[in-house]
Amino acid sequence: MVRESPRRYVTHIRESFGDQVFLTVVYIFLAIVLLVVLYPLVYIVSASFSSPLAVSSGRVWLFPVDFSLRGYQVALSNPQIITGYANSLFYTFFGTLISVTLTVAVAYPLSRAKLYGRGFLMFFITLTMIFSGGLIPTYLVVKQLGMINTRWAMIIPGAVAAFYVIIARTFFQLNIPEELAEAAELDGCSDLNFLWKIVIPLSGPIIAVLTLMYAVGQWNSYFEALIYLKSASLQPLQLVLRYILILDKAAGGMLDATAYVERMQLNDLLKYTLVVIGSLPVLIIYPFVQRYFVRGMLLGSIKG
Amino acid sequence: MSVIKQRVVPQQSSTDLGTSRAPSGVDTPQRLSQWYMARKSLRRYWQLYLIMLPALLYFIIFKYIPMVDAVLAFKDYRLVLGIWGSPWVGFKYFTMFFDNPVFWTLIKNTLGLSLYALIVGFPIPILLAIFLNEIKHGFFKRAVQLVTYAPYFISTVIMISMIMLIFSPRLGVVNVALKEFGLQPINFLGIPSFFPSLYVWSGVWQYSGYSAIVYLAALTGVDPELYEAAKVDGASRIQRILNIDLPGIMPVAMILLILNVGSLLGVGFEKVYLLQNPLNLETSEVIATYVYKIGLLNSNFSFGTAVGLFNSTVNMILLVLVNFIAKRVSDMSLW
Numbered sequence: 001m002v003r004e005s006p007r008r009y010v011t012h013i014r015e016s017f018g019d020q021v022f023l024t025v026v027y028i029f030l031a032i033v034l035l036v037v038l039y040p041l042v043y044i045v046s047a048s049f050s051s052p053l054a055v056s057s058g059r060v061w062l063f064p065v066d067f068s069l070r071g072y073q074v075a076l077s078n079p080q081i082i083t084g085y086a087n088s089l090f091y092t093f094f095g096t097l098i099s100v101t102l103t104v105a106v107a108y109p110l111s112r113a114k115l116y117g118r119g120f121l122m123f124f125i126t127l128t129m130i131f132s133g134g135l136i137p138t139y140l141v142v143k144q145l146g147m148i149n150t151r152w153a154m155i156i157p158g159a160v161a162a163f164y165v166i167i168a169r170t171f172f173q174l175n176i177p178e179e180l181a182e183a184a185e186l187d188g189c190s191d192l193n194f195l196w197k198i199v200i201p202l203s204g205p206i207i208a209v210l211t212l213m214y215a216v217g218q219w220n221s222y223f224e225a226l227i228y229l230k231s232a233s234l235q236p237l238q239l240v241l242r243y244i245l246i247l248d249k250a251a252g253g254m255l256d257a258t259a260y261v262e263r264m265q266l267n268d269l270l271k272y273t274l275v276v277i278g279s280l281p282v283l284i285i286y287p288f289v290q291r292y293f294v295r296g297m298l299l300g301s302i303k304g
Numbered sequence: 305m306s307v308i309k310q311r312v313v314p315q316q317s318s319t320d321l322g323t324s325r326a327p328s329g330v331d332t333p334q335r336l337s338q339w340y341m342a343r344k345s346l347r348r349y350w351q352l353y354l355i356m357l358p359a360l361l362y363f364i365i366f367k368y369i370p371m372v373d374a375v376l377a378f379k380d381y382r383l384v385l386g387i388w389g390s391p392w393v394g395f396k397y398f399t400m401f402f403d404n405p406v407f408w409t410l411i412k413n414t415l416g417l418s419l420y421a422l423i424v425g426f427p428i429p430i431l432l433a434i435f436l437n438e439i440k441h442g443f444f445k446r447a448v449q450l451v452t453y454a455p456y457f458i459s460t461v462i463m464i465s466m467i468m469l470i471f472s473p474r475l476g477v478v479n480v481a482l483k484e485f486g487l488q489p490i491n492f493l494g495i496p497s498f499f500p501s502l503y504v505w506s507g508v509w510q511y512s513g514y515s516a517i518v519y520l521a522a523l524t525g526v527d528p529e530l531y532e533a534a535k536v537d538g539a540s541r542i543q544r545i546l547n548i549d550l551p552g553i554m555p556v557a558m559i560l561l562i563l564n565v566g567s568l569l570g571v572g573f574e575k576v577y578l579l580q581n582p583l584n585l586e587t588s589e590v591i592a593t594y595v596y597k598i599g600l601l602n603s604n605f606s607f608g609t610a611v612g613l614f615n616s617t618v619n620m621i622l623l624v625l626v627n628f629i630a631k632r633v634s635d636m637s638l639w
Contacts, residue, residue: 019541026435027444033432034448037455037509040470043477047469058480106359109352116345121360128363131620133370134612135573135592136599140376140387141369160362191351220459223574227600238461245465246578268475275465282457290453298521 047272048072052265055272071273074266081277083233084240091236092218095155099214100207102160107168108195113178122169129162135227142228153228154236158221164210171206172199208292216282241278245271377610390606397610406594411569414590417576418568421504426564429512430557433519434549438541452513464578467506468493494583503579503588518560519553526552558636566623569615591615 015023042062047055051066059065075081106125110118132138138157147153176199184194200207222238229235243249346353377397379390401407432452439445458466470476471492479489492498526548534544573592580588591611599608623638631637 016540022541023438026438030432030435030439030444030448033512034451037452037513040466040509041454044466044469056475058475058477061477061480102359102362105355109349109356112349112352114345115349115352116342121356124360125363128367130623131371132367132616133372133374134609134616135595136605136608136612137370137373137376138366139600140373140605141366145365156362157366159366160359162363165359191349192355195355216457220457220461222459222461227596238459241461241465242578246461246468271465271469275462275469279458279462282459283454286454286457287450290450294453294517298517 044272044275048269048276050269050272052262052269056265056268070266071269072277075270075273075277080232080240080244081237081274084235084237087235088219088237090151091154092215095159095218096211096215098155099159099161099164099218100210103164103168103210103214104200104203104207106160107165108172108176108199110165110169111172111176112181122166125162125165139227148228149230149234151234154218154224154234157228158217158224161214161217164213168206168210171203175202175206205292205295208289209295212289212292219282237278241274245274374609374613376606377613379606381605393606397607398614400607401611401614406589409586410589410591410594413587414569414571414592416587417500417503417571417590418564420500421507422564422568424504425508425511425515426561428508429515430519430553432512433516433523433553434545436516436520437523437549438545449513452516454513455510456514458510460574460578463506463510464575467502467579471502491583493579493581496584496587499579499584499587503576507575515560518556522553522556523549555636558630558634559638562623562626562630562638565626567619568622569618 043060046062046064047060048071049064049067049069050060051068052070054060054065109115110122112118142148142153142157145152147156180198181191181194184198185191189197220238222236222242225234225236225239226242229239373387376387376390378392378394379387380393380396381387382390385391436445436448455463471478473479473489473491473494478492482489490498492502530548531544534548539547569591571590571592573596576588576590577593577596580593592615595608595612595615598604598611627637627639
């Protein structure tokens with residue numbers, strides 16, 4: 001993803017003293033950045049694996065103290081968390097499926113040079129990135145459609161992102177030559193057949209990028225749930241986490257059986273545990289999918 | 305997110321199919337009315353138009369209808385009468401908003417947060433990218449990249465929870481450290497003057513690595529011969545950065561700057577709302593959170609719509625204006 005360093009080819013010119021000093025500064029700067037970004041992550045994970053007492057007495061600062069899985073035991077036996085997890089998986093799976101399908105279905109035709117009106121349609125889609133009617137008119141539309149407090153509200157109102165349509169269209173323009181479509185047409189292949197049998201198989205990278213970006217967005221979102229959902233049984237994980245972590249309401253019933261002091265300690269520990277549990281799915285797949293995100297980011301920076 | 309103007313070279317067939325001049329059905333007739341061309345395209349590509357329909361409907365229903373419904377801002381919304389049946393009141397709600405003392409607080413907080421975020425958040429990814437570009441490939445470079453992108457994937461809820469845990473007055477590691485040094489613990493989240501810094505620097509922590517990707521890509525595009533020539537001429541690393549790297553990433557940086565300035569009044573709802581509490585409201589109330597509270601929570605639909613409409617309009621004007629200036633000054637623009 002990064003250019004081969006040209007230094008490799010010009011080895012006979014030695015680094016001057018000034019350059020060596022500068023390079024040292026660069027390494028120190030990057031090392032500090034690395035530590036600053038890494039430390040909070042390590043700290044939270046360590047705390048989540050510590051004992052309730054160690055956490056609530058503030059003894060954890062780098063590595064787990066009195067290693068324990070108590071937080072995870074309590075968190076994973078809490079019905080609220082389990083429901084939230086299941087809901088989030090549901091919204092992420094179906095939301096992503098619909099989003100990717102709609103995005104590809106609109107982006108591919110827009111990449112075809114001879115499609116009449118594609119300039120206008122691109123403008124029509126791009127304009128929504130620049131101007132919006134605002135929160136309340138959007139809310140009223142969702143309400144009129146009867147989607148409030150239904151699972152649809154989590155999937156449909158944010159289904160297509162104009163920005164991803166542009167990314168996908170750019171990909172198709174760059175990777176599917178118009179001549180290929182014309183040749184297929186001569187052989188009697190319909191447009192839909194061509195899309196299904198030729199374009200989609202050739203578009204693995206962009207489909208991966210779209211899937212990942214929509215999925216992470218859906219998994220991480222809480223705003224739609226906050227404004228559209230009311231029933232506890234529909235809440236995604238992020239909203240459940242908000243109640244427990246940010247509004248500081250201990251998950252009801254989860255701690256009743258324990259003594260007061262232990263309950264307070266567990267309450268502290270649980271916060272760390274829940275932060276880890278809440279970001280686990282995304283962080284587990286992250287190292288494997290990282291390169292796709294980088295690619296998506298780069299695709300996004302080219303406008304057709 | 306960036307949208308960089310760059311001409312995409314029309315694809316020329318690498319494999320000469322010989323028949324690329326397709327017969328009559330595909331050729332675009334040169335002098336035909338628009339209407340005829342539209343009908344012809346529709347007949348020819350009806351399948352493609354058909355599959356575009358769901359997404360286009362989506363944009364109409366969830367983006368364009370709300371834009372039209374924003375006339376609500378000029379009406380007194382009555383549930384029974386609906387949007388179009390409710391009586392017109394002109395600029396009543398806008399005047400109400402401008403006359404409200406909260407108006408200036410909102411503008412000050414919103415602008416303050418975005419300017420702060422811009423001044424700090426804009427140069428840091430550039431610096432990170434340039435420095436990463438200076439060092440050789442290897443474990444260290446990959447580690448820095450892997451670790452610095454990672455926070456991008458953390459959700460807003462989790463991010464705010466982490467801030468609250470780390471800065472908590474009782475348990476937070478920051479206050480534990482302060483106590484170690486014999487200092488008084490500070491309730492960072494409850495003191496209004498800390499809010500902007502918490503907001504901005506946590507954003508820098510979360511997004512710098514990710515934003516640096518675009519600049520790294522731009523640096524990849526710099527002609528390696530430029531570096532070689534500079535080296536032969538005895539240019540130092542810093543000189544090479546100033547004279548080769550910076551000009552190389554300038555187009556990308558300009559575009560991102562335009563987009564940032566264009567959304568100065570567009571501070572996102574999600575993060576501010578979660579980081580807000582009654583104690584820091586004085587600096588943490590921004591336009592987006594105000595619209596949510598006044599419009600949705602208090603069901604004051606017309607007023608909320610008016611504030612929202614004011615916000616989107618200012619954003620759009622800013623974007624167009626900045627784009628215009630950039631075009632004049634530097635010949636770089638979004639459109």
